Amino acid sequence: MMKDILWNFNYPLLSCISALGLVTFVHASNGDRSYVFGKCIQSCLTKNCTDETEFSSTQPLYMNLLHWTCLDECRYHCMWTTVDAFQRDGSQVPQFFGKWPFVRYLGIQEPASMVFSLLNSLSHISILYYRSLVPASSPMFYVWHGNAVVGFFTWLCATAFHTRDTPLTEKMDYFSAFGLVIYNIFSLFCRVIGPKRKSTLSFIAAGLFGLYAYHIYYLAFVHFDYGYNMKMNIGVGAVNGIGWILWSLYHWKSRPYVWKCICVIIGLNLLVALELGDFPPFFWTFDAHAIWHAGTVPLNLLWYSFIIDDALYKPPKLYDNEVKKMV
Numbered sequence: 410m411m412k413d414i415l416w417n418f419n420y421p422l423l424s425c426i427s428a429l430g431l432v433t434f435v436h437a438s439n440g441d442r443s444y445v446f447g448k449c450i451q452s453c454l455t456k457n458c459t460d461e462t463e464f465s466s467t468q469p470l471y472m473n474l475l476h477w478t479c480l481d482e483c484r485y486h487c488m489w490t491t492v493d494a495f496q497r498d499g500s501q502v503p504q505f506f507g508k509w510p511f512v513r514y515l516g517i518q519e520p521a522s523m524v525f526s527l528l529n530s531l532s533h534i535s536i537l538y539y540r541s542l543v544p545a546s547s548p549m550f551y552v553w554h555g556n557a558v559v560g561f562f563t564w565l566c567a568t569a570f571h572t573r574d575t576p577l578t579e580k581m582d583y584f585s586a587f588g589l590v591i592y593n594i595f596s597l598f599c600r601v602i603g604p605k606r607k608s609t610l611s612f613i614a615a616g617l618f619g620l621y622a623y624h625i626y627y628l629a630f631v632h633f634d635y636g637y638n639m640k641m642n643i644g645v646g647a648v649n650g651i652g653w654i655l656w657s658l659y660h661w662k663s664r665p666y667v668w669k670c671i672c673v674i675i676g677l678n679l680l681v682a683l684e685l686g687d688f689p690p691f692f693w694t695f696d697a698h699a700i701w702h703a704g705t706v707p708l709n710l711l712w713y714s715f716i717i718d719d720a721l722y723k724p725p726k727l728y729d730n731e732v733k734k735m736v
Contacts, residue, residue, distance in 0.1 A: 440503030440510070441484075445494045449487035458483065475516040475573045485513060502689040508574075512693040516573070521694045523571040525702035530564030532706055533557045535713040543720040552599045553716055556592055560709075563589040583638060584625055590642055591621045594649040600719075601656060620645075650674065666718035673708050673715070680704045 440446055458464065458479035465473055477485075488505050495503050502510065514520040536557035543550060563585040570582040598613050624641055628634070654674060657667040680701045690696035 438504035438507055440488065440491050440495075440505040443491055443495075443503065446487050446491040446505070449490050450483055453483035453487060454480065469516075471516045476575065477516060509690050509696050510693060511690060511696075517571075518573055519571040519699070521690075521696075521699035522702050523568055525699060525706065526564050526567040526571055528706045529702065529709060530561050530568060532709040532713075533561040533564070535710060539713060539717055539720075542717055547720040548604050549596075549600060549716070549720060552596055552604055556596050559585075559589050559592045580629070583628065587624055587638075587642060588621060590645050590649070591617050594645055594652070597649055597652045597656075601652065663724070664719070664722060666715060666722065669711055669715035669718070673712050676704065676708045676711075680708075 461479055464479040464482075468477065484505075488510050491505075492502060492510050495501070504510075508519075511519050517523050536554060539553065539557075545551075566578070566581040566585040570578040572578070595610075595614060595617055599610060602609060604610065624638075628638060653670060657670045660667050683704075684697050684701045687697050690699070
């Protein structure tokens with residue numbers, strides 16, 4: 410399944426690979442182009458979709474709430490008819506509209522990715538643990554709170570998208586994801602130059618907001634271009650990732666906790682390799698994309714551990730001076 414490179418996390422390289430998690434190229438695939446699928450759709454629509462109101466009245470409430478139409482139902486059932494035909498013929502499992510076939514649970518289109526996206530969203534509640542340990546006077550205190558809010562919202566949008574892929578949820582996914590990418594790099598600037606340099610940061614924030622506004626305007630009103638979106642996210646995300654790597658290497662000897670930042674980067678790259686090695690879903694539920702989402706949950710928690718250590722860290726000389734004052 411082809412994936413855009415977009416997204417969304419609050420740590421290095423997350424932004425450049427997040428799109429692997431949040432966005433999907435939508436195009437014709439072997440399954441939906443096949444004769445079996447086309448014939449099945451034609452027959453299903455003729456038999457079952459002459460009255461949409463009558464069809465809706467026969468559907469469970471949760472199916473109507475998720476706006477599964479008669480056409481959607483025909484596509485879902487014909488997808489499995491086509492998969493059976495391909496397998497009987499000894500052919501590989503086909504994709505449909507750029508996606509693998511997934512078993513639907515309670516109307517949820519991609520249940521595993523949906524659950525893991527929700528867990529990623531909930532992982533940002535770790536900001537409460539951060540608050541319990543880090544004083545509000547810490548320089549990055551409010552910056553990381555903002556990151557948690559944006560990350561929580563972004564993953565909720567991903568949850569909605571994997572629950573039901575519609576034009577609205579797709580745009581929610583894309584737009585919120587790039588918002589997190591932008592906030593990630595703003596957080597990097599805050600950490601490198603210091604949040605107290607408000608005039609400089611205000612200038613940077615204005616530039617980043619302008620970039621975000623232009624990107625959303627172009628996608629929403631000019632052309633919803635998947636390739637352009639991917640390039641934008643990779644470009645901004647690469648700057649973010651390289652920045653955190655350089656910062657970690659610079660402080661490698663003086664700050665013993667930066668290994669956590671490095672581990673997050675390595676872990677994300679390993680997950681990207683898994684994502685690129687796409688395969689049909691196990692049990693028609695767990696594909697590479699879903700496993701990628703599962704892997705980002707512990708990395709998210711490790712990142713919170715990193716920013717807590719960073720906030721509480723005191724250089725040895727400063728610590729020695731404080732001890733002398735107490736004696």
